[in-house]
Amino acid sequence: MKILMILLLLGVQEAAAVTHSLKYFLTGSSEVPNFPEFVAVGMVDDVQIYHYDSNTEKAEPTQDWMNKVTAEDPQYWERNTAFSLGHQQTFKASIEIAKQRFNQTGGVHTLQLMYGCEWDDETDEVTGYDQYGYDGEDFISLDLKTQTWIAPNQQALITKHKLDRSKADLARIKNYCTQICPEWLKKYVNFGSSSLTRTVLPSVSLLQRSSSSPITCHSTGFYPHRAEMFWKKDGEELHEGVHKGEILSNHDGTFQMSVDLDLSAVGSEDWDRYSCVFQLSGVNITTKLKKAGFRSNEGGSLSVIIAVVAAVVVLAAVAVIGFIIYKKRTDKKTPPENDPSTLQRLSGSTSSDESITSQTQLIQEKQNEVTSLHEDSASLNT
Structure with missing residues (x-):
């Protein structure tokens, strides 16, 4: 939905x-x-x-x-x-x-x-x-x-x-x-x-299993689950070579998700044209892909790169949600x-x-x- x-x-x-x-x-x-x-x-x-x-x-x-x-x-x-x-x-x-x-x-x-x-x-x-x-x-x-x-x-x-x-x-x-x-x-x-209406922003990291593996943009610790995450190239959303994972629950009630990008056919000199965008409740968190300092473990363990995070806007104020008690024709007040x-x-x-x-x-x-x-x-x- x-x-x-x-x-x-x-x-x-x-x-x-x-x-x-x-x-x-x-x-x-x-x-x-x-x-x-x-x-x-x-x-x-x-x-x-x-x-x-x-x-x-x-x-x-x-x-x-x-x-x-x-x-x-x-x-x-x-x-x-x-x-x-x-x-x-x-x-x-x-x-x-x-x-x-x-x-x-x-x-x-x-x-x-x-x-x-x-x-x-x-x-x-x-x-x-x-x-x-x-x-x-x-x-x-x-x-x-x-x-x-x-x-x-x-x-x-x-x-x-x-x-x-x-x-x-x-x-x-x-x-x-x-x-x-x-x-x-x-x-x-x-x-x-x-x-229910609280908003918690995640930590975002870039992960790569090996130098030939897709690059994973991983966010964790966000709430609520109504979040979007995708890759961009030169400011335009990418669809080719992108695999989006499901939103998963964490043990503390928050959520995590990831989206993979296959750059096997892209030279490292062009990596800075790519960025990962996380969206939640009107907030954009953008993480640019930079080759400098990027490490890859050929042995198969994940190498975590600390993301450069830029919040575009502050959180929107949460509107107070009113509700109307259902009234029956007899005007009884029992719910x-x-x-x-x-x-x-x-x-x-x-x-x-x-x-x-x-x-x-x-x-x-x-x-x-x-x-x-x-x-x-x-x-x-x-």
Whole structure:
């Protein structure tokens, strides 16, 4: 997913618009050694905020600021524990159904669900997603624009036809993705603003394994992960001979990334025409490639050259992100449910006036809906 970045030019200071995201990842598994049979994780801007697994059977915050939610909703964690326990049971049943669909018996298998939304804090545009995967491959996903389910394989067609016919269920999912989810996302961003909106610049180094190896521009220790890095020649961005790596997490919650440049056909006298550029939150860090003092270890170990770093502009001021509490037609002030699974949303159980005393009944309904969603085992091979 692409993040909108506004670069600061000529020293003019502006605030960069950001696309925030709220995602839930639910994973059910069978016969995976030393791994819980069910795990649920919530992420805001790719920072984990929520965790549940079948070993502890308890929904817990993974960020201190997530405890602020109980001030408005004292039963938040108890309710989400009940929801996750229901998800755990339905995922276990769904894996058995999927195994029959694919004509499988034992062995390691996984069923995954990812759903959530994105919100652009400048345009207020919202997008949502809801998609399943089985054994590491796409199984079925919802196209919110067309209000249809997409089945990439034959085994998912039964589910697709079943879900496409349920217009009321589609409307409930759309309401969650475009209304309820964004309002909770805004709330979380507000709770964790001091952490989520901070900016940490990296250290940047040039690395080369041997004199014939590509030159790697490596940055580490930056936050957030919404960064770009690329090579330039004579001020123009390069694409040929460039290999960009993935953004990886560090143990301290920051990130690292690298981009390689192949200069095997370029004479060292022209190296000063090249530079590596790192961009984050409107700041450019430029590291020029200089042959003078450049060392290469033929033995294979990395040789680190201290980068000459030039910051073009100062950090933009972070705008305070407001949020609007979702108001229901009855004008009740109880916040909407935080973590409804697809099963819950298809059942319509996303209203905020759902009482805690009804949780047992709600979970039982979700278990019953496994059959409704995926067809019962007797019909799988029809």
